[in-house]
Amino acid sequence: GAVVSQHPSRVICKSGTSVKIECRSLDFQATTMFWYRQFPKKSLMLMATSNEGSKATYEQGVEKDKFLINHASLTLSTLTVTSAHPEDSSFYICSAPQVNVNTEAFFGQGTRLTVV
Amino acid sequence: SQQGEEDPQALSIQEGENATMNCSYKTSINNLQWYRQNSGRGLVHLILIRSNEREKHSGRLRVTLDTSKKSSSLLITASRAADTASYFCATGDSGTYKYIFGTGTRLKVLA
Numbered sequence: 001g002a003v004v005s006q007h008p009s010r011v012i013c014k015s016g017t018s019v020k021i022e023c024r025s026l027d028f029q030a031t032t033m034f035w036y037r038q039f040p041k042k043s044l045m046l047m048a049t050s051n052e053g054s055k056a057t058y059e060q061g062v063e064k065d066k067f068l069i070n071h072a073s074l075t076l077s078t079l080t081v082t083s084a085h086p087e088d089s090s091f092y093i094c095s096a097p098q099v100n101v102n103t104e105a106f107f108g109q110g111t112r113l114t115v116v
Numbered sequence: 117s118q119q120g121e122e123d124p125q126a127l128s129i130q131e132g133e134n135a136t137m138n139c140s141y142k143t144s145i146n147n148l149q150w151y152r153q154n155s156g157r158g159l160v161h162l163i164l165i166r167s168n169e170r171e172k173h174s175g176r177l178r179v180t181l182d183t184s185k186k187s188s189s190l191l192i193t194a195s196r197a198a199d200t201a202s203y204f205c206a207t208g209d210s211g212t213y214k215y216i217f218g219t220g221t222r223l224k225v226l227a
Contacts, residue, residue: 032212032213034215043204043217043219043220044204045119045217046214046217091156093159095215105149105161105206105208107151107158107161108158109158110157112156
């Protein structure tokens with residue numbers, strides 16, 4: 001099946017720095033990707049829809065200046081957590097649909113971000 | 117809230133017993149999927165059921181879908197300790213391929 005690769009799987013950064021997380025579709029093109037955030041022992045909350053060649057669409061309550069999304073190619077979307085704070089520590093996961101092939105969502109392995 | 121609701125929030129059973137989890141959602145859907153997540157790990161896709169299907173089986177898993185009630189259930193039969201995990205339903209929008217997750221059920225299977 002289709003594979004979505006997310007990198008890095010774990011990252012620890014200092015408060016005030018920025019962290020970039022990559023999401024790649026390995027064997028298919030994805031004009032749309034989705035970014036989710038998961039707090040400990042909670043469900044996944046949709047943060048934003050990443051659109052290739054245009055601006056991302058953010059869900060209500062998500063700060064777009066805090067969570068910068070760039071979908072520069074048909075196989076890569078990046079999420080940059082800017083000026084990270086400890087409360088940004090979370091599990092971030094991306095997904096990419098294989099549009100017009102099936103409707104199963106393919107998820108990356110997730111990135112555990114710890115801000116110290 | 118964008119999320120669907122799942123119940124129970126937590127479930128503890130003995131190995132060999134069946135586990136049933138329920139999911140309710142709010143909008144019209146194209147399909148519904150169930151995922152498993154082991155602690156601190158990524159998502160594992162279990163099964164997809166389309167809006168025109170009422171029941172689906174995969175190994176020890178049985179999923180039902182009632183679109184009139186906007187609900188789904190996941191049954192795990194003959195549970196094993198390795199089934200211990202969190203289980204999430206996710207509803208799919210055919211127009212956007214955006215998936216909204218339920219609140220999840222934490223299943224613990226005791227050996």
